[in-house]
Amino acid sequence: MANIREIARLAGVSVSTVSRVLNNHPYVSGEKREIVLKTIQELDYSRNINAVHLSRGKTNMVGIVLPTINHPYFSNLLDGIAEEAMQRNIQLVLFQTGYKQEKELEALEQLRGHLIDGLIFCSRALSFNNLMIYKGFGPIVLCEDADQKEFPSVSIKHVEAFNLGLDFLISKGHERIAICLGRLEGTNSRKRQEAYTNKLEMLRQEVHSDWIIGDCLMFEDGKRVIHHFENMPNKPSAFLVGNDQVAAGMITEAINRGFSIPDDLAICSFDNHPVSEMMGISTIDIPAKQLGTSAIQAFLKRTADPGYAEKIVLPFELIVRKSV
Amino acid sequence: MANIREIARLAGVSVSTVSRVLNNHPYVSGEKREIVLKTIQELDYSRNINAVHLSRGKTNMVGIVLPTINHPYFSNLLDGIAEEAMQRNIQLVLFQTGYKQEKELEALEQLRGHLIDGLIFCSRALSFNNLMIYKGFGPIVLCEDADQKEFPSVSIKHVEAFNLGLDFLISKGHERIAICLGRLEGTNSRKRQEAYTNKLEMLRQEVHSDWIIGDCLMFEDGKRVIHHFENMPNKPSAFLVGNDQVAAGMITEAINRGFSIPDDLAICSFDNHPVSEMMGISTIDIPAKQLGTSAIQAFLKRTADPGYAEKIVLPFELIVRKSV
DNA sequence: ATAAATTGTGGAACGCGTTTCAGGTCAAGA
DNA sequence: TCTTGACCTGAAACGCGTTCCACAATTTAT
Structure with a gap:
């Protein structure tokens, strides 16, 4: 495969001229521009993008x-x-x-x-x-x-959004609130857990460590949460959930196991994914x-x-x- | 920022030797290897990946x-x-x-x-x-x-999968079947339309052009299909749908408008996305x-x-x- | 003892395109 | 008429790393 030097040689111009043509620079005569383009076409030349990146920086x-x-x-x-x-x-x-x-x-x-x-x-x-x-x-x-x-x-403002979810559940009469998060480790996750702990303290509610559930990313995780929920000695009356997929999994599994939404369990989540509309989930829209x-x-x-x-x-x- | 020549100069070796060290090649003495690594660390050297790509090809x-x-x-x-x-x-x-x-x-x-x-x-x-x-x-x-x-x-084998969906609906007594596809233009889409047309002819059913609906990719598209369905003079009794999201949108909107699934409208789709389990959608699992x-x-x-x-x-x- | 193989190292070509600087010609402005 | 700017073109340096070839020393095998 041809390189720019070969194109220059065959077109009878310099490498600079070929480069000017390739890059649509001015100050190339019409005649020379045409012969370069013709040569490029004849040899099916295409420049090496790694070389372009290297020389341009x-x-x-x-x-x-x-x-x-x-x-x-x-x-x-x-x-x-x-x-x-x-x-x-x-x-x-x-x-x-x-x-x-x-x-x-x-x-x-x-x-x-x-x-x-x-x-x-x-x-x-x-x-x-x-x-x-x-x-x-x-x-x-x-x-x-x-x-x-x-x-x-x-x-x-994830913490504010999180607080909005908590306040919404509280405004609906819930005080026994559990949370499901994607992860428990990140800076943001820890802040949410703090916000959650603070809110429960305001409500004079005990913080149950088994009401803070991590590793909830997908629908299947939501189903697992409901298995966990069934076996809780102290059950929450509401969940604030990290995303709509998990919430949908929870609702699907809860209904399959005879629970009633929101009577037995209220669920609020995040994202406003279409699934939240499908399942009638209250959610916080994240753009x-x-x-x-x-x-x-x-x-x-x-x-x-x-x-x-x-x-x-x-x-x-x-x-x-x-x-x- | 340093380049390989500067590293070589400061380490008192050749460019080849530095390159051998960078690439963990043999035939570099222990002494020279250490001084090169020390110089690399001191100058916080990192090679330009565009140059590596260019020279390696x-x-x-x-x-x-x-x-x-x-x-x-x-x-x-x-x-x-x-x-x-x-x-x-x-x-x-x-x-x-x-x-x-x-x-x-x-x-x-x-x-x-x-x-x-x-x-x-x-x-x-x-x-x-x-x-x-x-x-x-x-x-x-x-x-x-x-x-x-x-x-x-x-x-x-999309066409076989498509035929499986059609046959399944037929086996459940449906003959008035409509289809929703992501696109109508591609090779595969045309083959599915052909398969659909052939199957309806086998059933001695008329092919209604308004029962072939394109541009169905997401949940919102499914809702739109139900608006369309309401206004059809000749209504199908079943839909075969290109993906679960669209099917879910259709089911959500159909129920909102008082239709009963599957009594008024049977729906079969593709993918086996979690939403299909949520909504109880018959689906063809695509890996x-x-x-x-x-x-x-x-x-x-x-x-x-x-x-x-x-x-x-x-x-x-x-x-x-x-x-x- | 000698030849062959291995080890170690460096110079420079190679991979390929962009850009700078220099030189020449022609046109425009003072 | 002279100076400056625009136009055109090419040589070579620059962007940077890999690899080949040559040479020398040391070790191993015959």
Whole structure:
């Protein structure tokens, strides 16, 4: 396969002239431009993009770090990212890490090695200090509500949203409230647990450790929660659930086991996934796709201004349905 | 930021020696290896991955072409691809094309330009002839059941699966059957429409053109179908639906409008998404994640053997629930 | 003792495209 | 008429890492 030097040789021009034609630069005569284009076509020439990236020092590629694609929040977020990226001719390199820190570090190493121009962390297991090490290697955008001023971020106020859910359940007369979260380990998860503990204390309610359930990501996890619920000595009367899929699993299994929603068990969740409308679930609408769009915009702003570190916070909204 | 020449100069060795150390090659003395590693650490050196890709002539990156992420079949497929890729240290470059042919061509141009080592088409709008033009530029895997022997493919027999759905509805006494598809344009869609038309003719049933509904991808589309159904002069008694989300939307809206499932309207769909269990939908289980895994394996086989063009066909299974 | 193989190292070509700098010609402005 | 700017083109440096080939020393096998 031909390279630029061969094209130049056969067209009888210099490598610079060929490069000018390839890049639509001015100051190339019409005659020379045509003969170069003709030669390119005849040899079916296509330039090596690795060489272009190397010599330009930029790739127009952005890395996306997420734990899993197969989760409605992440697939919505990725959808927003991907659509905005397509509009801006940005290519996406996917890093599905499963929250493995060494995989997240690999993504950061790719940023350091100039394969990608920036990174968007949809969620992360790596510590903030680890991220700080890589701050100078290119724009890093965090899709999280964290107390930090080093990186631009896009998020909703998860703790406030969580409190809204708790307050809504309380306003409906529930005081014995359990929670289901995707994970118990992250900064945000710990904050939610704190918020939950604080609210129960306000209600003078005992905090039951078995009313804080982790590892709830999908529908099947929701079913498992109901098995757990059945065997609780002290049963809650309501659940605040991390996402609609889990809530739907819980409702499906609860009904199968003769419980009545919301009489025996009220359920409020997050996302406003279509399944929540299907199942009549009260939910807090999280604009994940719009978060994704904003993440790409934040990446571009940071690229233009390395000091840019705005925290973009999008609103959320409670949607009341039958499950509470 | 330092480059390999500077590392070599400061370590007092040649560029070759530094490269041997970076790549863990033999034939470097212990003494020289240590001084190179020390210099690398002192200067916080990291090599430019574009240069590595350029000089090696391979990137270990695979492009994934899909119309949208936010569709259960595609997100499941991508999940399978991503997990297998992570296992094999393959990086994924995402091309969310929205079925725009120019976007699909961009992905093929990236293959031709050596940015990626191969391409996996989850679905496509481009013609087969267009793909053939790019055949020699690297492995291309198709996630489709097409009559072709040029590219390896992974698929299920969609037309057989479709016929299974139709036969199931017929076995339950339905003859007035309508269909909902994601698209009406693709090769596979046309084959399904043909299969549908043939089956209705066997039943001596008239084919109503308004019983073939396209553009059904998500839950909202399903709701729209029910509006359409209400206004049909000749109503079908059953629907075979392209995916569970659409079916769920239909069921939700049908019940809201006072119809009874399956008495007034029987619904059978595809995928075996959790929502189908939630809603009690009879569905044909499509192993999308496994298709994804097989797609990466096919890519690797084709890389090793450019003549490899096996058609991998995975099984499907009817799961009977209440909606029929 | 000699030949062959292994070990160790460096120079420079190779992978390929962009950009800078220099030189020449022609046109426009002062 | 002279100066400056625009236009056109090419050589070579630059972006950066891998690999091949050559040479020398040491070890192993005959």
